[in-house]
Amino acid sequence: MGFAWLAGLMLLMQPSATADSFIIEIDGQPVAVAQKADYHFPLLGKPFVDDEKLDGFLAWVASRVNRQPINARIDDSGRIIAEENGRQLDVERLKHDFLQYYYGTGGMLVQNPYRTLLPKVDRKLLAQVRQKQIGWYVTYFNARNRNRSHNISLAAQAINNWVLLPGEVFSFNKVVGQRTAQKGYRPAPVIVRGELSEGIGGGICQVSSTLFNAVDRAGMHILKRYSHSREVPYVPPGRDATVSWYGPDFVFQNLYPYPVLIRAYARYGQVMVSVHSFQELEYEPRHVPGASTKLPQETNANEQKVTESGDS
Known part of the structure; x- marks a missing residue:
């Protein structure tokens, strides 16, 4: 809150550019x-840079310049949306330029003082890694339970x-x-210590459990997986993966020589997770029992009694 207020104040207080100004342009703007x-930092009447003010200025510029790269992605219609490069302010370069300006004469124009950040996933990689489905799993939930359905969709x-x-590792919590x-x-x-209670994020474990069964079917290497303290209705006994921010995590690793893509959606009372990779991938699928299509007995916003649920 404090930095946002300071950034807004600095924007309002920006001086007008003159021939003696230090001007920073990003992509022509x-x-x-x-x-x-x-x-100025007064010192025996000689010009000296106030480092605290300069550092504050550089931090403010960074807040306007920096942006994270965005990976290519597949939308709901199956269309690939292009990636976007990110950028990170080159603070050392900009500080060096400012000191040259400060102790020199005249103004200075600095253009694009940033490093380009490339996304991890571009269109070409995404087009290849989606070619072959190697695993999938579907579980079912009561869509009338709006809060739980909402949490499942977010996860x-x-x-x-x-x-x-x-070689990369996937941590559900991270x-x-x-x-x-x-x-x-x-x-x-x-579910907390075997008992049902109310908590922020209830229903998340249905997503982690669906993911576990999909990647297990795809032959992925499971590193960490914990079961609930009681059976849950959306997967067969022993096929769940409980997660909690300060507790259990579901973790697996890609030991295949090709990248792997996770696709997931939750709608119309179904959680669907599929696993994909390159067409050239050879793998050994595992047998995984399917989930019951019987709708779990869950509470909804208008019901008073909870009969079953997943963990958060």
Whole structure:
């Protein structure tokens, strides 16, 4: 909150550019202007840079320049959406340029003082890694339970379009992140020490369990997987994968010589996870029992009694 307020104040206080200004342009557009007089540190009457002010200016510029790369992805219609490069301000270069300007004469124009950040997944890789389905799994939930359905959908979106390169490890907790109200997760039934209770993010374990069965069927290397303290209704006994932010995680590794793509969605009372790779991949699928199509007995927003649920 404090930095956002400071950034807004600095934007309002930006001086007008003159012939003696220090001007920063990004892709042809000016993003910042500085004047020498604003960064003086009085010392025996000689010009000296105020490092604290300069560092604050550089941090503010970074907040306007930096952006994370965006991977290519597959939309709901199956169309590949192109990747986008990111960028990171070259703070050392910009500081060096500013000091040259400060102790020199006249103004200075600095153009594109950033490093390009390439995305992990581009269109070419995504087109190849989607070619061959090597695993899949479907589980079912009561769509009338709106909070739980909402949480399931958020978690499925978080793992959708995830690409694991050869040797990479997938951690459900790291990929999905902490389940908080600030991220949109809602209270729903969870299992805590064998008992049902209400908690933010209830229903998440149905996504992790569906993912476990899909990657297990695809022959992936499972590193960590824990079961609930009681049976859950959406997968056969012993086929669940409980997760909790401060507790169990579901972790697996891609030991194949090709990248692997995870596709996931949750809609119409179904969680679907599929695993894909290059057409050239040779693998040994595992036998995994399917989930029951019988709708689990879950509470919805208008019901008072909880009969069954997954963990958060």
